[in-house]
Amino acid sequence: MTDQKCNSVHLLREASPYIHKHRGKTFVVAFPGEVVEQALFPQLIQDIATISALGSRIVIVHGTRSQINKRLEIVGRKSRFHHNIRVTEPGDIPLIQEAIGYLRITIENLLSHALNQPNLPNNSIGVSSGNYITAQPLGIIDGVDYGYTGKIRRIAHPFIAQQLDNKNIVLMSPIGYSPSGEVYNLDYEHVALSTAKALNADKIIFINDNDAHLPHEITASQIEANATASTFLKKIAKILLDGDIERVHLLNAATDGALLLELYTRDGVGSLISAKQFEHLRAATVEDISGILDLIHPLESIGTLIKRSREQLELEINNFHVIVRDQKIIACVALYNTDNPNIAELACLAVNPEYRGGNRGDKLFRHIAQLAHTQGKARLLVLTTQTTDWFRERGFEKGSVNELPTNKKSLYNYQRNSQVLFKKLA
Ligand SMILES: CC(C)(COP(=O)(O)OP(=O)(O)OC[C@H]1O[C@@H](n2cnc3c(N)ncnc32)[C@H](O)[C@@H]1OP(=O)(O)O)[C@@H](O)C(=O)NCCC(=O)NCCS
Structure with a gap:
């Protein structure tokens, strides 16, 4: 098989549990107007269509700020912002409608x-947009009248859900209608988060091109405390801290x-x-010993983990790392050096049964x-009796007792007959 074919097989195998997991789940995918103008945008839309065809329920929310700015500029009108929110004059509204309609x-x-x-088996009409948002004026704040800038009063979520049930993708624009017949300009971030909340969506995914530097996980408070965080991040952090949205995903629009x-x-x-x-x-401390013992004792008694006494754990506590939730230890793992300087051993991996399946392992x-890897090791070793597949799915390969570092080989318990697994660290 060619390398490319091997990669495709590997990718399909990795993807298949997630395809199953995401079927029937609701995702809100939101991006600012700038992303629509990028060369990769048609590909993003193609990917969204693929995800919809795989059975996920998709709501797209787009922004329009840059396109509105350009239209106002062309006719010599000034964009006015206060606290980074547009002040919408009556004369701006036709241009805003044009920009939103065009996008x-x-x-x-x-x-x-x-x-x-032809390769996407979607028999529905495909995409549905409409007057899903009822809005009202944002009003006068700090003496500034925001004019036709609005805030969301209601999202017609039963109608959106109906469209999703019919396998349509729903497209939401940052505009809302009032019962009195006015049109209000909204910000797309609030549209995305309010829609997600109304639909009880499973994931909210923002795609932009400014915040590619963020770590894998970050909290809203960490963003708030960072003076250099972008206006977008600050806005999202505030919404998360104020409301009942728990988390959002952020992706870089420049990543194909x-x-x-x-x-x-x-x-x-x-x-x-x-x-x-x-x-x-975090790294474990002596205060964690009782919590770790509570976690691992049931697994020791059924033979999944080898027995460790409290005294042994006290001596080895610096090797341990734990996941703590509300001051309770819900998972642990240990890293040991071996007498081969290139090989370290992962041991005592355990997750409280109530919290399994949440990627903590x-x-x-x-x-x-x-x-x-940062300690300069080239390979990670694990000895396991019941979790071989879990480790193999994470890149471990079967090894033999002969390949064990000498201190591990001399202690190897042939009765226990653990699988020897190694993973190359890149
Ligand atoms: C193995 C263990 C640490 C995984 O923890 P976790 O937080 O549930 O792991 P993740 O959420 O990252 O992975 C869960 C996936 O692993 C699978 N899995 C769990 N145990 C498995 C096992 N023994 N063999 C193969 N797959 C397993 C789950 O079915 C789940 O699959 P899914 O994502 O397709 O639903 C946890 O099941 C555990 O504590 N097991 C008992 C202790 C143990 O065996 N430790 C290893 C000894 S070295």
């Missing part, structure tokens, strides 16, 4: 094309296939911004692999 049609057109590719990689690969490519840090991973494994 909406551009996106609908690309989606229609993508959904009608970012949405597919985020949804269908184990590691993803984006950043997760959470309202609160419910739990965190994965998070601990990645943390340990990174730590061993």
Whole structure:
């Protein structure tokens, strides 16, 4: 098989559990107007159509700020902002409608094309947009009258849900209608988050081109405390801290296939911004010994983990790392040196049964692999009796007892007959 074919097989295998997991789930995908003008945008739309054809329910929300700015500029009108919110004059409204209409049609057109590719089995009309948002004026704040800038009063979520049930992609624009017959300009971030909340969406994914530098996970408070955070991030952080949205994903628009990689690969490519840090991973201390023992004792008694006494754990506590949630230890792992300077051992990986299936095992494994790599190790060793497949899915390969470092070989328990697995650290 060629390398390319091997990669495709590997990718399909990695993606298949996620395809199953995301079927029937609702995702709100939001991006600013600038992203629509990028060369990769048609590809993003194609990827969204693919995700819809794979059975996920998709709501797209687009922004229009840069396109509105350009239209106002062309006719010699000034864009006015206060606290980074547009002040919309009555004369701006026709130009805003033009900008939004133009973008909406551009996106609908690309989606229609993508959904009608012969390889996408989508028998529905494809894309639906409409008067889903009821808005009211933002009003006068700090003495500034925001004019036709609005805030969301209501999202017609039952109608959106109906469209999603019919397998249509819903396209939402940053505009709302009032019962009194006015049209209000809205900001797309609020449209995305309010729609997600109204629909009880499973994921909210923002795609922009400014914040590619963020770590894999970050909290809203960390963003708030960072003076250099972008206006977009500050806005999202405030919404997360104010409301009942727990987390959003952020992807870089310049990464080809970012949405597919985020949804269908184990590691993803984006950043997760959470309202609160419910739990965190840290090095263990002596205060954690009882919590670790509570976690591992049941696994020792059924033979999944080898027995460790309290005294042994006290001596080895500096090797341990734990995930703590509300001051309770819910997962642990240990990293040991061996007498081969190139090989470190991962051991005692355990997640409280109530919290399994939430990627915590994965998070601990990645943390340990990174730590061993920074310590200059080339390979990670694990000895396991019941978790071979879990480790193999994470790149471990079968080894033999003969390959064990000498101190591990001399202690190898032939009765226990553990699998010897190695992973190369890159
Ligand atoms: C193995 C373990 C650490 C995984 O923790 P976790 O936080 O649930 O792991 P993740 O959420 O990252 O992965 C969950 C996936 O692993 C799978 N999995 C769990 N245990 C497995 C096993 N023994 N073999 C193969 N796959 C397994 C789950 O079915 C789930 O698959 P899915 O994503 O397709 O639904 C946890 O199941 C555990 O504590 N097991 C008992 C202790 C143990 O065996 N430790 C390893 C000894 S070295």
